Amino acid sequence: MSQALTLEPPRHWGRTAAVFVAGLALALPLLASDRIWPFAVIAAALLIPALLVRPVWGLYPLLVILTVIPPEHVAGILDYDILPVDLYMMLYTILWVWHKGIAGQSIRTSPLLFPIVLVVFVRFLSVFATPALIEGSLVSWLRYVEWLLVLLIVVDVARSADVIRLLHIFLFVIGAQSLLSIAQASLTVTLGGKVARGGTLGETGLLLAWLQVYALLIGFSLSHRAPTAGKRLAWWAYTVMIGMGLISTLGRTAWITTAVALLAYHWLDRTTSLGLKAARAVRDFVTAGVMLGILFSVNHLLLGLALWRAATVTSLGETFAWVERLTLWRVGLEMFVQHPILGVGTGNYVDLLARMVGAEDARTTHNAIVGVLSETGLVGLVTYLFFASRVVALVRRDLRTHTASPLYPLLLPLGSTIVAMLFADWLGWTSFTVWSMFFLALFVVLVREAGPGGGHERQS
Numbered sequence: 001m002s003q004a005l006t007l008e009p010p011r012h013w014g015r016t017a018a019v020f021v022a023g024l025a026l027a028l029p030l031l032a033s034d035r036i037w038p039f040a041v042i043a044a045a046l047l048i049p050a051l052l053v054r055p056v057w058g059l060y061p062l063l064v065i066l067t068v069i070p071p072e073h074v075a076g077i078l079d080y081d082i083l084p085v086d087l088y089m090m091l092y093t094i095l096w097v098w099h100k101g102i103a104g105q106s107i108r109t110s111p112l113l114f115p116i117v118l119v120v121f122v123r124f125l126s127v128f129a130t131p132a133l134i135e136g137s138l139v140s141w142l143r144y145v146e147w148l149l150v151l152l153i154v155v156d157v158a159r160s161a162d163v164i165r166l167l168h169i170f171l172f173v174i175g176a177q178s179l180l181s182i183a184q185a186s187l188t189v190t191l192g193g194k195v196a197r198g199g200t201l202g203e204t205g206l207l208l209a210w211l212q213v214y215a216l217l218i219g220f221s222l223s224h225r226a227p228t229a230g231k232r233l234a235w236w237a238y239t240v241m242i243g244m245g246l247i248s249t250l251g252r253t254a255w256i257t258t259a260v261a262l263l264a265y266h267w268l269d270r271t272t273s274l275g276l277k278a279a280r281a282v283r284d285f286v287t288a289g290v291m292l293g294i295l296f297s298v299n300h301l302l303l304g305l306a307l308w309r310a311a312t313v314t315s316l317g318e319t320f321a322w323v324e325r326l327t328l329w330r331v332g333l334e335m336f337v338q339h340p341i342l343g344v345g346t347g348n349y350v351d352l353l354a355r356m357v358g359a360e361d362a363r364t365t366h367n368a369i370v371g372v373l374s375e376t377g378l379v380g381l382v383t384y385l386f387f388a389s390r391v392v393a394l395v396r397r398d399l400r401t402h403t404a405s406p407l408y409p410l411l412l413p414l415g416s417t418i419v420a421m422l423f424a425d426w427l428g429w430t431s432f433t434v435w436s437m438f439f440l441a442l443f444v445v446l447v448r449e450a451g452p453g454g455g456h457e458r459q460s
Helices: 011-029 037-053 057-068 084-103 113-129 129-157 160-191 208-225 229-248 252-268 274-298 300-316 320-340 348-357 370-403 408-424 434-448
Strands: 075-077 078-082
Touching: 011 078, 037 057, 037 084, 037 113, 057 084, 057 129, 057 434, 078 129, 078 208, 078 434, 084 129, 113 129, 113 208, 113 370, 129 348, 129 434, 160 208, 160 408, 160 434, 208 229, 208 408, 208 434, 229 252, 229 274, 252 274, 252 408, 320 348, 320 370, 370 408, 370 434, 408 434
Parallel strands: none
Antiparallel strands: 075 078
């Protein structure tokens, strides 16, 4: 009888140490001339040994970068901003590929990989649509490669235990960011200045508001499904706090998306009777009243500003932001009409917009559908709709399949928010970002682990 012998792959510690020392040596001469890059190099060098041993550890710094560090310019290539998360993903991808090569392991994938690869491929084809802007378009296309890599890496390295730990950290950080946002907004409104909100993330794209949608839905789910009454009450209080933080960001599109996410939550939930859903709807209204009441007691001026902000959603002719968005959409559709097949090329919308209407500050179309049409034409729209429909179909199927799983209280809010974010594409730009792909990948991992032979760790 033969015995199976499993050998661990060799650890190339000598090579790892050489790279580590080289990174530190590279940082030393920079110390005299720059205050930021040396620390970045040192941090990168310190990460190398850890990530080569367990690449999943790299997801924790990625989460912190997404939730704490503002997505602002730190470097540039051909007038395109390189963000902190972009620099981190460059290092992380290299180390992940290096680890896979050393370990000789195959990459675990997902059914969503094909539609996502198709989107990235069409984005690459569109690079050649406008030859005069091809260099910048190639740089912009790299963001979609990064978007794809986030799915590949997270799905490959994470287990359900990792996802649960990551979500715990995420909920804690977003809770702290929400409190900071409430304090910032309350103080500036009281003093009569421009409203400052968004925690450490600031007003750059109001990223905190989008992250709060995920946190609010998870808290909402656990306030109903946590195992004990005490934990359900604690999660309800957390949901109220996140809701107040979401109000303080004044992010109208995120507010609408939250409402859609709650509707999707009830639509996708197959474990609750219609009567219980109605009872929970009443509780939702009570929760909203508690949020508004606390916010009024804390700062009624901020509440008044939030209510005014909400009222402007339907006042298309009275709010500059809406007039600006309508202009961005109109110009995007004009680009599509002129280049209907492959559009004007990935990333070229902003460049051409500046020439056409002089809008130097616009970074996106504030509408992913118009953005897809303008930059990748009809071919891009077909691939985007294929991607979006596959996501919705898989979320529905997976939630129906795993209703009895201990992971269902996390799967349901994540899946509901993912579906709502696809709706938000019609009003904003949510799908083609690192953070949106990060949460989609976490959902994919939980689904895989909820199946036969998965982790089945219970959320507390």
